[in-house]
Amino acid sequence: MNRPLVGTLATAVLGAAALVGTVGTAQAAPQHRPLPSSHKTKAVDFAGTVALSNCSGSVVRMPGSQPNDPALVMSNGHCLESGMPGAGEVIVDQASSRGFTLLNKSGGRAGTIRANRVVYATMTDTDVTLYRTGSTYAQIEQKYGIKPLELATDHPTKGAGISVVSGYWKKIYTCNIDGFVPTLKEGDWTWKDSVRYTPQCQTIGGTSGSPVVDTATGKVTAINNTGNEDGERCTENNPCEVDENGNVTVHKGTNYAEETYGIPKCFAAGNKLDLNAAGCTLPKPAATRR
Incomplete structure (x- = not known):
């Protein structure tokens, strides 16, 4: 999981040494991919x-x-x-x-x-x-x-522009939906039809639970939750992807969210x-x- 942090912002130190618990090391701020000028998006901020x-x-x-x-x-x-x-x-x-x-x-x-x-x-x-x-x-x-x-009621779409809005860090990560994972497995837990981000969303500890906002609609389409930290296979902090045929793949540094349209x-x-x-x-x- 994009690990929860222990303590408060007043005592937290940004960096791997401050991250305790369950997934995602602190990494450099992502470079946001600019969208084509013809692409209409809704402004995403921290309100709510x-x-x-x-x-x-x-x-x-x-x-x-x-x-x-x-x-x-x-x-x-x-x-x-x-x-x-x-x-x-x-x-x-x-x-x-x-x-x-x-x-x-x-x-x-x-x-x-x-x-x-x-x-x-x-x-x-x-x-x-x-x-x-x-x-x-x-x-x-x-x-x-x-x-x-x-909360949106439609299944998210591949390629859609998204913003992952972290209230803990007061930081917005912007990227796209790279695709969907039939089964995402991490330790004892298994998640279905998960969202895979493009590399620009390098979420870190404390971003767990961030709403994933579709920038075309302004609605929440998923909830940020995990990423593969070390390249390990299906272990805690290192989820693996399992396709419809049971084939397992590992994508080190890739981050994921869980869809919310069914809620x-x-x-x-x-x-x-x-x-x-x-x-x-x-x-x-x-x-x-x-």
Whole structure:
């Protein structure tokens, strides 16, 4: 995983020595590939992103979310404060009081919002945690002037321009979707239909959970989560790609994200999780699988 960091920005030192835990060494800032002048893009900034104690994240809404719904914050499953979920483990409706530093457009601190529940968390098939906060979208906008990011409902496309927006580092990585990986395997965990970045997105520790924004639509199309650090095969911090025929390949220095387009199908009115909803493919807790 793009490893979560221990401590706070005040005590963190940018560099490999400061990165503790699970994937991605600190590397030089990427050179952003310029887009053709004819390519229309939406400006991507930090508004709506958050910094966690060890990761990045964002305030997100489903297409059907309403202003008075409790706001949701999305980060990685491996950023969960109670520890990384095991392979096959799914966590729902768990107590949480985690705080998030909400950022404004320029990356400055807008304020703090706080979770009251972990709505959903897993590292199986995908790598995501969704928190419910004690604030509504309307309250956040009224108090801080910040609107949520919207989750796209369409599968991302190869070649699409993307921005990976890290609230932890207050840094935006810009690149393209290089392609999709049928199975991405790292240690005990397996993820399906993962997004592979082009080389410009050299994400580092602390970027875990960053929203991946499609620059054509301005919507969140994936969530940043891992990269192959040392060129090892399928080990922690060194995911490997497995194709439809079971062939394994390793791409040292390549970074990845997990798609989020299927998540909205698992949420009903009021931002309520419904894993039995039509079209919902998120893994279920073992006790409720059927």
